[in-house]
Amino acid sequence: MSTEPTGDGETPDTTPDTASDTVSGTAAERPAPASGTPEHFRRLHPLTPLLRGWAFLAAAIAFGGQDALRSGEMGRFGLTVVAIAVLGMITGLVSWWFTRYGFDGDALRIDSGVLNRRSRRVRLDRLQAVDINRPLAGRLLGVSELRMEVAGGGKSEAPLQYLGVEDAIRLRAELLARAAGIDADTPEAPERSVHEVPLERLVWSTLLSGVFVFGLVILVGIAVAFAVVPDRRAILGVGWSILPAVIAIGAALWNQLGRNFGFVLSESPDGYRIRKGLLDTQHQTVPPGRVQGVAMRQPLLWRWKGWVRLDVDVAGYAGESTDDSQRTSTLLPVATVEEATTVLRYVLAGSDPLAVPLHPAPRPARWLRPIGWRRLAYGADDHVVVVREGVLYRNFTAVPHAKTQSVRVVEGPLQRRLGLATVRVDTTPGPVDAVIRHRYAHEARVIVRTQAERARLARKADVPEQWMSRRQAPAGGGDPDGDADGDGQQTASIERDQE
Amino acid sequence: MAASPRCGAGWAYGVASGAVDQDALFAPPDEDWQQVSRKLVHLRRLVLLVSLALGTAVVAVGLGLLWGTPGVVVALGACVVGLIWGLWLIPRNWRAWGYAERVDDLLVTHGVMYRKLTVVPYGRMQFVDVASGPLERRYGLATVQLHTASPATDAKIPGLPAAEAARLRDRLSALGEAQAAGL
Known part of the structure; x- marks a missing residue:
């Protein structure tokens, strides 16, 4: 068929080790029987089976316990739990024993499975991001999870669950160094904090979100109803029925507050880094040239404070559920416009999206978008295409030409009557989409043609996948990415060499 | 396959103003446009006839049991309307399909209501799919689809003769490899 540069070459897939288990893994000193796995490959943290299995065991106890309480057979229940625990312990240990990882050429290889051996190779030149996540239980036990995104086929690639804290950091440094195309022993690059979100602002941004206001309205409504309506039972019924909604609202608020607690964005030669989280902490590293698009957004109530949020498209991040995508795609949860602008300039190195002159949508667009048509606008310079839209929820999107996957024009029947068409600049899946709505047909034609041309030129000048390699083997050609980018990278590589 | 520019008289649209603009937008006249096989019309007609016949039979029986003869008449009437509309639309839809291989990218155009x-760009291609169902095979047709890293990319070309599909597949993958760019 064709090239499939999506990264992992997977052998026929097997059931992932659904280890259900409990036990402290102490039995670790036996010779490795695993055939084909090189000797220097390492195992995951010995507490892995315990951490992976505890949730399963808890569920078994909860369900079985209910059952046992109802029937009164506590003895049998206890036996079952012990049996499950022993079984889970054995399978967990076995799966842990047979899972090993290590570097194999220019890829990270992870061998796992007992009956069906599975060997995955994660191509490092396709590395899009490296995350170190520490769930609450992991923090208590001193382990963390390392997650690599290689933009392959939707699901996240190869989370290494679990590694010791030091091991994870060392492995990340080695992954990034190899992916950057420099010596694997290079220690982790230094980072410089760019932006920290103050707790007070985070709390206020949560309180000013539409979800919170909505929840407040519901609560007040219930309180008023209690005071006014005499039939308490009916109100209680209504209250119960909206309980799921209330829980959903709570979860949404937690998303903004708990997940983004202690948010620090820093820059390093290995790209931008994000550290955040109250209970579960997350530490993301996205190398240079991996940002596929950025959106600056402003909910209605934030306008009063002049705050915005930044969302980012990174290939592989949006592969899973929307929840995961929301968690990983936040570049800044809340910031002032100036701060956001600085960050925007930094992640889209060499361009200034907010300085791009905008062309508003033509007048006929008012028939299709009576309220927001005046805010519809797009613009493009040599590096990015930007789109502005939204009246209540303001939205400003920037997509680098070098990351354009394809360009489309679509024209519906109504648009045809008005002589309009919509141009879409397709990017990898994620929260950022550049849609240039409602332009005159002749204009749309020019946009498509120039956009395709700009994308072609930008692709040639883009940051190479091995973002350090260009500096090591200078090709002689001028740096087409503009000064800011070039200088940044130059110093970056020197810093690393000195380390 | 005969290379035929798609901006002939038959292509012009029933829109009073800006018809030229419209064509130029969706099928820039200076490209070497290829049409898909005419057999696609036969294939789609067959699919239409069979599905309409089956659908009408079910609805007619249902309505007939409910309302008696008038119900059957209504079902048959709807069937005729659907048939005429479909038979009118299918050739137009076929004519709207087109693709052009440029130096750096592939253009695909289609759609009548929504054009x-x-x-x-070839360099953005992740892989090429060639699919041919049992019906398509009977007509010697195949569907070629390009995939990029964006699921929104809408580059599917149905109704290609098998040989052309194979040629296109090979050419696309060769070009994709030659111009491959990272994400």
Whole structure:
């Protein structure tokens, strides 16, 4: 068929080790029987089976316990739990024993499975991001999870669950160094904090979100109803029925507050880094040239404070559920416009999206978008295409030409009557989409043609996948990415060499 | 396959103003446009006839049991309307399909009500799919689809003769490899 540069070459897939288990893994000193796995490959943290299995065991106890309480057979229940625990312990240990990882050429290889051996190779030149996540239980036990995104086929690639804290950091440094195309022993690059979100602002941004206001309205409504309506039972019924909604609202608020607690964005030669989280902490590293698009957004109530949020498209991040995508795609949860602008300039190195002159949508667009048509606008310079839209929820999107996957024009029947068409600049899946709505047909034609041309030129000048390699083997050609980018990278590589 | 520019008289649209503009937008006249096989019309007619016949039979029986003869008449009437509309639409839809291989990208255009033009740079291609169902095979047709890292990319070309599909597949993958860019 064709090239499939999506990264992992997977052998026929097997059931992932659904280890259900409990036990402290102490039995670790036996010779490795695993055939084909090189000797220097390492195992995951010995507490892995315990951490992976505890949730399963808890569920078994909860369900079985209910059952046992109802029937009164506590003895049998206890036996079952012990049996499950022993079984889970054995399978967990076995799966842990047979899972090993290590570097194999220019890829990270992870061998796992007992009956069906599975060997995955994660191509490092396709590395899009490296995350170190520490769930609450992991923090208590001193382990963390390392997650690599290689933009392959939707699901996240190869989370290494679990590694010791030091091991994870060392492995990340080695992954990034190899992916950057420099010596694997290079220690982790230094980072410089760019932006920290103050707790007070985070709390206020949560309180000013539409979800919170909505929840407040519901609560007040219930309180008023209690005071006014005499039939308490009916109100209680209504209250119960909206309980799921209330829980959903709570979860949404937690998303903004708990997940983004202690948010620090820093820059390093290995790209931008994000550290955040109250209970579960997350530490993301996205190398240079991996940002596929950025959106600056402003909910209605934030306008009063002049705050915005930044969302980012990174290939592989949006592969899973929307929840995961929301968690990983936040570049800044809340910031002032100036701060956001600085960050925007930094992640889209060499361009200034907010300085791009905008062309508003033509007048006929008012028939299709009576309220927001005046805010519809797009613009493009040599590096990015930007789109502005939204009246209540303001939205400003920037997509680098070098990351354009394809360009489309679509024209519906109504648009045809008005002589309009919509141009879409397709990017990898994620929260950022550049849609240039409602332009005159002749204009749309020019946009498509120039956009395709700009994308072609930008692709040639883009940051190479091995973002350090260009500096090591200078090709002689001028740096087409503009000064800011070039200088940044130059110093970056020197810093690393000195380390 | 005969290379035929798609901006002939038959292509012109029933829109009073800006018809030229419209064509130029979705099928830039200076490209070497290829049409898909005419057999696609036969294939789609067959699918239409069979599905309409089956659908009408079910609805007619249902309505007939409910309302008696008038119900059957209504069902048959709807069937005739659907048939005429479909038979009118299918050739137009076929004519709207087109693709052009440029130096750096592939253009695909289709759609009658919603007209679309997709520009896919070869370097952005992740893989090419060639599919041919049992019906398509009977007509010697195949569908070629380009995939990029964006699921929104809408680059599917149905109704290609098998040989052309194979040629296109090979050419696309060769070009994709030659111009491959990272994400």
